[in-house]
């Protein structure tokens with residue numbers, strides 16, 4: 001699963017990407033770059049205080065830095081842009097509310113709603129023209145034609161496909177065909193110090209109307225924080241009154257919007273977060289660690305992370321009756337720590 005940073009040229013996508021990946025991945029204007037961002041979680045650190053593990057392994061999420069879009073851009077670049085957008089699982093529409101004479105705004109001035117709309121409309125138009133092209137094929141079978149006609153009629157109402165009502169079969173078709181407006185989307189407003197709050201209000205209203213979340217961040221500041229050594233980061237953040245870097249909230253939101261979650265394992269060797277899909281069962285969670293654990297699954301020992309921390313260890317948690325035995329079909333909950341019993 002990959003989250004794509006998309007938007008108009010010079011909106012700050014690469015700056016956000018660098019902050020997310022802690023400057024470990026080189027970016028280049030006009031090139032597509034992928035990188036993993038760590039999803040730090042307070043709960044993981046609290047568990048580590050109990051277990052003093054050799055290793056702490058947080059969840060990671062892959063972000064894609066997609067080259068910017070400019071209306072009327074070079075055809076080859078435009079096709080590359082569309083092809084990248086069609087590959088990602090989440091659209092993070094990055095919109096700017098900062099002024100920078102060295103990075104001229106492609107549409108002349110700051111106007112977040114106009115910019116967000118420019119990209120959204122482009123994706124909608126592409127979905128429409130794609131559908132029309134498919135429909136122009138005379139040899140289409142009856143069922144496919146019917147689905148395409150339904151899709152086109154919906155797109156003509158100027159709403160993204162994700163807001164539509166389709167049957168399971170129709171959704172499967174939409175996913176398979178790589179429709180852009182079917183992908184989940186969220187908005188990021190990239191601001192600078194002293195920005196005009198009317199921009200934020202306007203974009204929030206736009207996002208709300210679309211039922212999409214919005215996050216405000218200062219990409220340049222986030223990128224500077226990410227460049228600092230761990231020890232200095234905390235001091236710097238306190239100075240600015242920041243409790244959690246905004247990019248962490250972005251990473252968590254992106255995970256959530258892609259339907260991902262994680263559970264923990266905790267021991268002296270390692271305290272770790274394992275990525276699963278939301279609603280995954282215990283046996284699927286076991287499979288995230290190793291297929292053998294899923295195959296030989298006997299039962300899962302599950303404890304809430306805070307109960308385990310309060311108890312001070314697995315043995316104590318067992319003694320206090322805080323550990324539940326769960327079967328394969330148990331649905332994993334946010335904050336669960338698991339230990340799997342299995343046969344090989």
Ligand SMILES: Nc1nc2c(ncn2[C@@H]2O[C@H](COP(=O)(O)OP(=O)(O)OP(=O)(O)O)[C@@H](O)[C@H]2O)c(=O)[nH]1
Nearest residue numbers: 009010011012013014015068098103191192219220
């Ligand atoms: N003042 C200010 N400048 C920013 C901010 N975010 C990005 N910039 C600057 O804007 C310029 C473009 O930023 P990038 O992150 O490269 O923008 P981009 O969206 O990746 O651009 P393309 O990939 O060409 O579409 C750089 O010079 C950044 O330093 C911000 O929050 N405040």
Ligand SMILES: [Mg+2]
Nearest residue numbers: 013014029067
């Ligand atoms: Mg860039």
